[in-house]
Amino acid sequence: MDNPLSNRAQHLLKTLVERYIHEGQPVGSRSLSRQSGLSLSPASVRNVMADLEEMGFVQSPHTSAGRIPTVKGYRFFVDTLLTVKKLNRREVSRLELGLRNEDGDYQSLISSASNLLSGVTRLAGVVTLPRRERSSWQQIEFLPLSETRVLAVVVFSDQDVQNRILHLEGGYDRDQLQKAANYLNAQFSGRDLTEVRRALLDEMQQARESMNELMLTAINMAEEVFTDEDSDDDGYVMAGETNLMEFAELSDVEKLRRLFGAFNQKRDILHLLDQAVAADGVQIFIGEESGYQVLDDCSVVTAPYAADDQVVGVLGVIGPTRMAYERVIPVVDMTARLLGHALNSRQ
Numbered sequence: 001m002d003n004p005l006s007n008r009a010q011h012l013l014k015t016l017v018e019r020y021i022h023e024g025q026p027v028g029s030r031s032l033s034r035q036s037g038l039s040l041s042p043a044s045v046r047n048v049m050a051d052l053e054e055m056g057f058v059q060s061p062h063t064s065a066g067r068i069p070t071v072k073g074y075r076f077f078v079d080t081l082l083t084v085k086k087l088n089r090r091e092v093s094r095l096e097l098g099l100r101n102e103d104g105d106y107q108s109l110i111s112s113a114s115n116l117l118s119g120v121t122r123l124a125g126v127v128t129l130p131r132r133e134r135s136s137w138q139q140i141e142f143l144p145l146s147e148t149r150v151l152a153v154v155v156f157s158d159q160d161v162q163n164r165i166l167h168l169e170g171g172y173d174r175d176q177l178q179k180a181a182n183y184l185n186a187q188f189s190g191r192d193l194t195e196v197r198r199a200l201l202d203e204m205q206q207a208r209e210s211m212n213e214l215m216l217t218a219i220n221m222a223e224e225v226f227t228d229e230d231s232d233d234d235g236y237v238m239a240g241e242t243n244l245m246e247f248a249e250l251s252d253v254e255k256l257r258r259l260f261g262a263f264n265q266k267r268d269i270l271h272l273l274d275q276a277v278a279a280d281g282v283q284i285f286i287g288e289e290s291g292y293q294v295l296d297d298c299s300v301v302t303a304p305y306a307a308d309d310q311v312v313g314v315l316g317v318i319g320p321t322r323m324a325y326e327r328v329i330p331v332v333d334m335t336a337r338l339l340g341h342a343l344n345s346r347q
Contacts, residue, residue, distance in 0.1 A: 003080070004055060012036055012048050013057055014081040017069045021322045024248060026066025071287040071321070074299070078284055078325055085326045087334055094120065095334055099342045106130055106343060110237050113315055113339045118240025121328050123319035124263075128236040128273055130312040130343065136192045140184055142166075142177035142221060150177065152225050157190070164225055172217065180218040235266055236273065247320045249297055262294045273314045276302040282333050287321050297321060301328050303336035307343040315339065 005013065015036045019027045029045040036045070049067055052058045057073035060066070069077065087095075098116040099109060110127045117125025139155040148171065152164045172180075188196045200222055241263055244250045250259065262268050272290050276283045285300040301323075302316035315336055317328050 005052075005057075005076075008038065008040075009048050009052060010081060011038060012045060013052060013069075013073060014077060016049075016058065016067065017073060017077045017081070020068050021324060024322060026061055026068050028066040031066075069321075071289065074286045074321055075289075078286070082325055084329050087330050091120070091331075092334060095331075095338055099335075099338045107237075109339065109342050110313075111239075113335055114237045114239040117315065117317050117331065117335055118243060120331050121317050121319070121323075122240070122243050122246075123317045123323060123328070124238060124240045124244055125315070125317055126236050126238045126269065126273070127315040127339070128270070128313040130307065136190050137188055137196055139189060140181055140222075140225070142172075142181050144172065144174055144177060147171040150221070152221070154225065166221070166225065168220075172221075176217055177221075180221050183215065183218040184222055236270065238263055244319065247322075249320055249322070255297070258294045259298070262292070268292045268294065272300060273302060273316065276314045276316070277304055277311055279304055282329050284325070284329075299323055299325075301325070301332050303332050305336040305339045305343075307340055312343070 030042045033042045033045045058067040114125040114127045136157045138157045141153045143151040150166045154162045282303045304311045
């Protein structure tokens, strides 16, 4: 795809984004003309800003004379204009020291990693617990216990059997449950859990209106099975949530209530992090790109971490969209690498 912006427009957009990230205030044309280093009058800058606004890269909040980046503007900045800063030796040593493996179990390492991410970036750090690779999902059956309770019996290929009691809003009869189980077994039998989780996320993101009743029932049931699994052993550790209160754009009480509620409930955050499991290195979700309204004013920078050359989890940083990407990205990337090394050294 051709670059839609001239060199001059790119330079001004880069200057605007960097200024807004640093100061958190709309940037005016007069300020841009001084800070950009270009020999442009405020009137010329205003013309470029008008073009950028028309193309959706910047916007004018309320009646302010200044402009701020949009999600599209941030995305162009991150993908095209950003120069990532390499961590210096002292910063790397701090991360290495924080993840030194001294007879601690993996939960201690995960907690250390989340605290490190938060402490170094001054944002919220999150690390999913390592998934223990297990045999593939072989078969699932649903048995009605009452109008709102169903027993899910999950059989794995190594003959391990797990039972989960699902609490459902709508009642399902035995025939509906059998058909739902048959559908899931036909679609997912023999596939490992990580692959099944990703496939189910894809299914759930489709327009539910386009699903027939059987598919909808099956996906709803499977969603309950995986939500139950996610709630404890397959969750995440988060640190530094209160750092987000320092940013004006996130400090609204109602906004914070919804955001902290999502952190505690975990499900949406876990689903988002799951999308980064297969990523090649750092992946960034800016604002509404996450697909979750509660994160519309946030960016999430993630990276998978591996043990024995196998991805076992994801870590990342959650902060406002105006976070210092050039610093956060290398911190997330290096922490993921070091956590993998620390997990390997335990074996």
